[in-house]
Amino acid sequence: MPISLSESPRGAGRPRVEVVPPHVFSLGAEAVELARRAGLELDPWQQDALRVMLAVREDGKWACFEYGEIVARQNGKGAILEARALAGLFLLGERLIMWSAHEYKTAMEAFLRLRALIRNLEHVGVIPADTVKTCNTNGEESFEIRATGQRLKFIARSKSSGRGFSGDCNLIDESFAYSAIQHAALLPTMSARQNPQIVYTSSPPLDGDSGDVLFALKARAEAGGDDSLGWRDWGPAANLDQLDRLNLDDVALWAATNPAMGVRITEETIRRERRSMGAPEFARERLSVWPRQLIGGGAIDPANWAALMDPESRRDGDVAIGVDIAPDRNYAAIGLYGRRADGYGHMQIVDYRPGTDWLLDRIREWREAVNPVAIAMGRACAASLDVELEKVGITRPEDPEKPRRGDLAVTSAMEMSAACGQFLDGVRQRTERYVPDAANALDASVAGAKVKQNGDTLVWARKESAADTSPLVAVTVARWAWHALSHLVDQNVSAEPTFALL
Missing domain, CATH: 3.30.420.280 (Nucleotidyltransferase; domain 5)
Known part of the structure; x- marks a missing residue:
């Protein structure tokens, strides 16, 4: 008999690592409500992500200049970016929001999802019809609010894709493939912005010789003391060289590392993945286990x-x-x-x-x-x-x-x-x-x-x-x-x- 979603153990409500910078209030609840009216119902853990991401300091600036959410595939981290993009356009008045992905097809999937959500907002009367101009030109996919000129652009990252753009908000999808070169190209373009933010969502890096930016963010978060970084990592403490410390068949571990378990990911699905994947692949792709960084790839730990x-x-x-x-x-x-x-x-x-x-x-x-x-x-x-x-x-x-x-x-x-x-x-x-x-x-x-x-x-x-x-x-x-x-x-x-x- 098939296992229903309701019969699967529920995923954890909080990640193993959660870094929340000091703040006085958050606009997360407003972003969650806007997403709901667009037809995007967020899980409690996704709502928590937005509350941290959109926390505001006493001076009115974002508490999180950078925010990262590290969780396995299919849990719903894309919905977090969708809600952030909607908030940027319709709540926050951000002039330019850049959504970048490692592959063009991923960026286009996000574009199509946002198009549907914006149409939902028009349909229920949250925004008037024809408020948003949609550009479907290949390689120029974007949305623009006609009255204000605000834009949400979608790009596939290249070595130089950060140059020439100065987004108020930069959404870095598939951050495991986001390189230090791309990061170095992006950062200077943000310095002139009044209240910029970078949001990273990803599963862990594919191996220990890549993902320099993610490894550096992880180290900063775990070291503490950085009041400009918000960080939530759902993976266990062990790395891929320490799998003997983990019971990969432990359903409780599956639930701890997959917040959407019992919601959109079933225990049966994870068992099937466990049987068909090797231990390192299963640990990385489903349990968000990080590889050990190969310091030989970079000079500084x-x-x-x-x-x-x-x-x-x-x-x-x-x-x-x-x-x-x-x-x-x-x-x-x-x-x-x-x-x-x-x-x-x-x-x-x-x-x-x-x-x-x-x-x-x-x-x-x-x-x-x-x-x-x-x-x-x-x-x-x-x-x-x-x-x-x-x-x-x-x-x-x-x-x-x-x-x-x-x-x-x-x-x-x-x-x-x-x-x-x-x-x-x-x-x-x-x-x-x-x-x-x-x-x-x-x-x-x-x-x-x-x-x-x-x-x-x-x-x-x-x-x-x-x-x-x-x-x-x-x-x-x-x-x-x-x-x-x-x-x-x-x-x-x-x-x-x-x-x-x-």
Whole structure:
């Protein structure tokens, strides 16, 4: 006799990991009601997701700049995105909502579902007929509110799909296939938005050598202390290398990891999957068990990096400036490094923007503001700025043994290798702290960073890295300059800076 849905054990109401940033109220209930009127009845766990996602701080900004929901396929995470998209259009007044998926067909399925929901809203009179203009052109699928120009666009992600779009809300469907390169392309476009948000929904990464962005988010969530991240992970604590710790036939485990069990997923269905799939595949696809991240694929362990984040970090005393330009010159970064009163290193990205035309003015402004030990950069970056730097009086010291404050410090090949190695040591030993920048550019740079070795030397692999390395290189050379040159310059304490977050 077939097993009815009502006879299946019910899925858990709460995930194993739930991170909720501080907030004063939430617009989740309003989003849930709008979805209901569109014919989208959300389960309690989906409603909870929206309450966390749409939590609001005292200043009116989203508590969750980033929000992630990690749960197995067919549980209904797509409905969470649908409700968020409807809220963005009809409740929140967001100008541009970008829905991206790994594959075109997935993005189009979402487009068709939203089209049906919008038609339902028109049918029941929530919005007048012909309020929304629908574009069905291949590759340009979108909805636009005629009166306001608000848009909801659907795209299949590519390496450069984040460039040129500055969405108030970015919905990252199938986030397991969302790369650090795509993340680095997206983040700077959001910095000019007044109240942006990124929402990730996914099952765990397919293997330990991919999913850098998800692994980094997971590490930040589990480390705690990040008040800009909301996170709900339905998977168990064990990873795919630890399946001996799990009873894959335990119905209670199935229910704990599948909130829709007994609602739209039956016990019979899961038993059938268990018989037909290998243990690792079943664990990952149905139980949301994460793979163990292969650190060889990325240079920096996300857990180590997440442990260094401190939004309240402040340096005490001298600071060095680091500058770098991406090899393709699409972006440039300025970083600072100093020492805190408690002895930890302090680093942060203070500027990260497209192009390079802005860079020289900002270097000069920061030099005047903080009276740095040095302004450090690699040889290629220095060569490309040599003439412009000389025009504004930023040059190498006449006597390398007697540098002056604000002099240019250019790393040799061996010094760059030492800088990279020492940076890695500091991260692994957790003797550094960093302030997350508004665009999370440094986090994205670290998540995709790789190293290359040539004999005894080790440097950041600029071409092989899965993200723009300029933010990482900027703080790397700033750290090197502070340690290598502080004892050579005069010991006068620099003036208090006029810029924040130091």
